[in-house]
Amino acid sequence: MKEIRIGLVGAGWMGKAHSSALLDAQMLFGPDYGVAVFEMVADSNEASAKEAQHKIGFKRMTTDWKEVVSDPDVDLVDIATPNSFHYEVAKEALNNGKHVYCEKPLSISAEQSAELAELAAEKNVVNYVGYNNTMNPANAYVKDLVETGKLGKIMKFTGTYDQDQLLDESLPITWRHVNKLAGCGALGDLGCHLLSVSQFIMGDIQQVNAMTSTIFPKRPKAAGSSEMADVENEDIVTFMAKYANGAAGTISASRVATGRKNRLAYEIQGTQGTVCYDLERMGEVQVYFHNDNEADRGFRTVLLNPHHKGYSAFQPAGGISIAYNDMKILEVHELFAAITQGAEYACNFEFGYKIDRTVDAVLESAKTNTWVHIE
Amino acid sequence: MKEIRIGLVGAGWMGKAHSSALLDAQMLFGPDYGVAVFEMVADSNEASAKEAQHKIGFKRMTTDWKEVVSDPDVDLVDIATPNSFHYEVAKEALNNGKHVYCEKPLSISAEQSAELAELAAEKNVVNYVGYNNTMNPANAYVKDLVETGKLGKIMKFTGTYDQDQLLDESLPITWRHVNKLAGCGALGDLGCHLLSVSQFIMGDIQQVNAMTSTIFPKRPKAAGSSEMADVENEDIVTFMAKYANGAAGTISASRVATGRKNRLAYEIQGTQGTVCYDLERMGEVQVYFHNDNEADRGFRTVLLNPHHKGYSAFQPAGGISIAYNDMKILEVHELFAAITQGAEYACNFEFGYKIDRTVDAVLESAKTNTWVHIE
Amino acid sequence: MKEIRIGLVGAGWMGKAHSSALLDAQMLFGPDYGVAVFEMVADSNEASAKEAQHKIGFKRMTTDWKEVVSDPDVDLVDIATPNSFHYEVAKEALNNGKHVYCEKPLSISAEQSAELAELAAEKNVVNYVGYNNTMNPANAYVKDLVETGKLGKIMKFTGTYDQDQLLDESLPITWRHVNKLAGCGALGDLGCHLLSVSQFIMGDIQQVNAMTSTIFPKRPKAAGSSEMADVENEDIVTFMAKYANGAAGTISASRVATGRKNRLAYEIQGTQGTVCYDLERMGEVQVYFHNDNEADRGFRTVLLNPHHKGYSAFQPAGGISIAYNDMKILEVHELFAAITQGAEYACNFEFGYKIDRTVDAVLESAKTNTWVHIE
Amino acid sequence: MKEIRIGLVGAGWMGKAHSSALLDAQMLFGPDYGVAVFEMVADSNEASAKEAQHKIGFKRMTTDWKEVVSDPDVDLVDIATPNSFHYEVAKEALNNGKHVYCEKPLSISAEQSAELAELAAEKNVVNYVGYNNTMNPANAYVKDLVETGKLGKIMKFTGTYDQDQLLDESLPITWRHVNKLAGCGALGDLGCHLLSVSQFIMGDIQQVNAMTSTIFPKRPKAAGSSEMADVENEDIVTFMAKYANGAAGTISASRVATGRKNRLAYEIQGTQGTVCYDLERMGEVQVYFHNDNEADRGFRTVLLNPHHKGYSAFQPAGGISIAYNDMKILEVHELFAAITQGAEYACNFEFGYKIDRTVDAVLESAKTNTWVHIE
Secondary structure: OOEEEEEEEOOOHHHHHHHHHHHHHHHHHHHHOOOOEEEEEEEEOOHHHHHHHHHHOEEEEEHHHHHHHHOOOEEEEEOOOHHHHHHHHHHHHOOOOOOOOEEEOOOOOHHHHHOOOOHHHHHHHOEEEOOHHHHOOHHHHHHHHHHHHOOEEEEEEEEEEEOOOOOOOOOOHHHHHHHHHHHOOOOHHHHHHHHHHHHHHOOOOOEEEEEEOOOOOOEEEEOOOEEEOOOOOOOEEEEEEEEEOEEEEEEEEEEEOOOOOOEEEEEEOOOEEEEEEEEOOOOOEEEEEOOOOOOOOOOEEEEEOOOOOOHOOOOOOOOOOOOOOHHHHHHHHHHHHHHEEEOOOOOHHHHHHHHHHHHHHHHHHHHHHOOOOOO | OOEEEEEEOOOOOHHHHHHHHHHHHHHHHOOOHEEEEEEEEEOOOHHHHHHHHHHHHOOEOOOHOOOOHOOOOOOOEEEEOOOOHHHHHOOOOOOOOOOOEEEOOOOHHHHHHHHHHHHHHHHOOOOOEEHHHHHHHHHHHHHOOOOOOOOOEEEEEEEEEEEEOOOOOOOOOOHHHOOHHOOOOHHHHHHHHHHHHHHHHHOOOEEEEEEEEEEOEEEEEOOOOOEEEEEEOOOEEEEEEOOOOOOOOEEEEOOOOOOOOEEEEEEEEOOOEEEEEHHHHHOOEEEEEEEOOOHOOOOOEEOOOOOOOOOHHHOOOOOOOOOOOHHHHHHHHHHHHHHOOOOOOOOOHHHHHHHHHHHHHHHHHHHHHOOOOOO | OOOOEEEEEEEHHHHHHHHHHHHHHHHHHHHHHEEEEEEEEEOOOHHHHHHHHHHHHOOOOEOOHHHHHOOOOOEEEEEEOOOHHHHHHHHHHOOOEEEEEEEEOOOOOOOHHHHHHHHHHHOOOOOEEOHHHHHHHHHHHHHHHOOOOOOOEEEEEEEEEEEOOOOOOHHHHHHHHOOOHOOOHHHHHHHHHHHHHHHHOOOOOOEEEEEOOOOOEEEOOOOOOOOOEEOOOEEEEEEEEEOOOOOOEEEEEEEOOOOOEEEEEEEEEEEEEEEEHHHHOOOEEEEEEEEOOOOOEEEEEEEEEOOOOOOHOOOOOOOOOOOHHHHHHHHHHHHHHHHOOOOOOOEEEHHHHHHHHHHHHHHHHHOOOEEEEOO | OEEEEEEOOOOOOHHHHHHHHHHHHHHHHOOHHHHEEEEEEEOOHHHHHHHHHHHHOEEEEEEEHHHHHOOOOOOEEOOOHHHHHHHHHHHHHHHHOOOEEEEOOOOOOOHHHHHHHHHHOOOOEEEEEEOOOOOOOOHHHHHHHHOOOOOOEEEEEEEEEEEOOOOOOOOOOOOOOOOHHOOOOOHHHHHHHHHHHHHHHHHEEEEEEEEEEEOEEEEEOOOOOOOOOEOOOEEEEEEEEEEEEOOOOEEEEEEOOOOOEEEEEEEEEOOOOEEEEEEOOOOOEEEEEEOHHHHHOEEEEEEOOOOOOOHHHHHOOOOOOOOOHHHHHHOOOOOOHHHHHHHOOOOEEEHHHHHHHHHHHHHHHHHHOOOOEOO
């Protein structure tokens, strides 16, 4: 039983979610994959830091994150800060030889992420980005269908991530609408989740061609205020993609997609089969096999079951709902298995960088109205 | 090319529908299966008879149906009268050696239908009851799945036919609510369509146990009237059934099923597979095969296609909508093929009798609150 | 902050599930609803008891459950034994004035359950049966639709709970197939979950009329054995029901329903609306409102969201998957709120008794082939 | 009752389909909208012309289409030739002052179509292009939702038309793969149907940005041949679009979309509502209204019913399947109503031109890899 001493940077909602997932993972998988020790928590807001210390049970707290990343009793730096701080914290943690677990996105620019990925590769540490959708048993199943060739040669990927949480135009400006803090709009907030799934299953994108729309270009400065502020980034993004594997892609994201609550949906067409998924129906995958008998052929509604990676951690039989949050539990389990057992993992900093460079290319394309090559 | 001279009894909506289907069938299947000659039409309402003569092109018309069933130039008597007259007309037509095509139900009592079935078996004539749902390519496909054993031993049939056309309590009394004319309520109007599908696919029912409800026991005597009349029969019927093949059945029908427009839906569970169908999605069948690979197993949404009997008359490729009315075209085609080529057909008078005896048993069970054995 | 000292009887899988749910509930709802103290655990198997003590952190362990129910430092007796022991333990716990939390079913006979319900009503204690499906936000939403009259007068309930876990005939005999241990088959194992939902939403059933089938009447005595043993109870049960509210019911359950994994599905038809639910798609409810504009009217696919009771404990926005296990968390939260704040709860022993008396009536009806009146 | 004397050019499958639809329309709508007289049929293949004359009942036949377009006893020239001849025949028919009914597409280049549209506008004749999907009651309903503002400001159109009929790589080269005959590939064959729906509901597209793929660049010269020929056009096309109404669009078509049989599917997102449609489920439209009560809000599955334009010609009540072919019946009915009653119609030659100019722009964009402006 190995102890992993955790230094959490950022004591907000996501920091707590990480800690809670660590506890749940330990209950599900037992101590062989490492036992979390809540060593130290940092938050610039002292009250938040104290509250997290109290609630989660950290031994120590600080308002200076640099103490965490340099502390000799911290094995793993867990970064749950606002996105714009990821780069700085991760860099110093790596330089101190810590394992790093960074909430998605890796940073808010491809350049920063490239630097972090390179640095992480130099150091002999686990470098993990929290793209939790890659842990979804449904996506693991689809990846398997693609990689084993059951779908034949992949021809087309069509995906969208649509929500309508920002549909109400009276909702005020937040950090999400400000590029310095968020990097971009729907693309960063929602699209990069979809991109992580695409990267995981389909591999690299080589070219993109994008357009964006901002449906509500101004929002109140505060709730109820009549003073308006500019929304700096896109409500909707759409782009075409060319994959390294030869497939064509169409990808979009919207934070104002009326009626859509959590629609991370995609379709992959191959010459031997087609598969569809929609996160609003998390527990089922639609798959069609061209070689099925013609009279009996049709899209199969496959309910997630223990034959799909990750599912059996939660349920012994198929068709039983697992939670969105369970993907975070699988994620921290994979992180711990990487640290204690050297297990492989997909979402390293290189992976995170690939998402971020695609995001940058999409934004550039939307600005220049041209195809943009990646790398 | 053989001519079939038709004597139509009943010039209402259904009579026209039969004639129109005959023309369409000839366009689709060509003259080898017989060419309809519209010889004579009868309707007690002279205006109706004349209008039908004019519109459909009958050579002669009459207000006395007995002239039709005895006319030497009539080969096929087509019965499209109100249900309560089927018995009388069919009997005399059979006694005159005519082929008989009777719209469903065969009669409004099992006793009458038994007599007709026996009489028809004695005569060397085609005796066809218009249970058009048996012509649905979807039901033909399901019958095939059951009969070839692809679903294994059949364990359970669950079916309902739900509509909400009589949900509005201000709708006045019609013939449907009067037992002398209708025999019964939702059971006869909707349920017997479902029973025809059940008989077609599952075979005989041996025992039933039923209950009925009348949600609106009184309705206005006429639209807008404040005088009320008694509804004599059931709005909802539900019964359990034991099939000769050993399966258990649950069957229901409702004419006040809020939100349901044309939901003739059923599920058949076998030890090797399960199949589901819903007429509101006429073009697709759901089927599950237990022997599919466990990771990839799920209900398949099979779109109707040329591999399903009847479909290719209408479309050369799968997934294209065919119409509810197309089932009537397939029906008259089968009728003509029986007359001109001696082709086999399922819905003979014996079949019609089996539906009617089941209906009678269900009504008796609902009255006596006991299991009722059939035959 | 009030401490609730727990005495767990039965250290198997369900006992651990209860304990784990208690911890999760505390994290989600905070200490105001009571803090669980793991006081003592009993299991006749000493190793199990010790393991549970160690893993969950109970202060004390014993192999004699009577020590738990009489211990002065136990506030709440948590019963997670095999079903056939519920009665005995619950009775003595009640007699000792303990709060009692009993996993479903309350007992394995209506008579025992009636006695427990009466005894519980005499004592001033919380008496809770763990019918977790009543905690499902979907079912809470449906109950609300029914009780507020949005569906009008309720006409019909149709429900089934189908799984195919026992479809494989090579699976050996287990306690589930032996009536002394299980009471009955699919009805007790699956059907009573559906009955709990029915009772919760529709209220009392007054009459039932049932039939049962045993598809595999013999099973191997042990895995791989060629010696066969009798299956004593039903693989499939189907019954008609008459509700106190005037509605008709059709209810079934099967443990050999090919292709169905967790299909607890029902439809409720009212004169103003209809609602459908299927646990295989836990996150969505189908509802139809007759008063919607005719051109735009149809079944709505309502994704669970914070407007549905219980959901907001897990997610701040709609359309995000919650887990089947989350219902257990809501259950123990309700239990604690009842103990510490006197909050109301539906699933008391009287509720548990009503399920059990319906189960008994169904079994009697299947034996006698008659309608059986309840109370 | 006005007679409309028809001169049919092209006696193949589509010519017969037009004639059959004319007969059906007359049965459904009666003679007030004009009665078709089958005056003359032309086909360069004499046998085909004669067969059509015989089967459909044309008075005269010819192998020279110029006789038809100049015949004084022809009121309406019906063009059902291969696509590449549409231009020539339509031009001369217009110049002779005939009403013209041209099967889609109007021509195989935007330039030709522009000329035809201009010419048609000069003459006082009905000029109708057979984009039958615009007749679908579902699309009429969606157009109504958009135009009445029920969906608010339109933000996004996403559409695809996918089939897998050319998935089998052993299928030989046909005219569809040769640009001189077909103009282009999946875009012309399938995409232009979707474009007609888009034009009908969404109005003009102003800019496009496209990419194409050819999955099978070579096919056998003939069935079973080992000699291969080049496929000259796209199997898959994808493009982004900017609409004149401000909406963003993503449109694609594939003739090798594994598992898709007739998936003309689209989603339109507006600020007040979203609507989805899929021709594989022809009888239902999904619509969401943001203003619905939050607890009860969800996509409604609206079954087509008499409140949707065109439906009531076929069925008196909702939820009953109408056929794909029924759209052609509605089309010729509209055509006749335009001729005899001056009724308005959407699919005039200007409409046909707009589809063709969009097709040309998409092809140009795919070649140049740039945004292409339309007009």
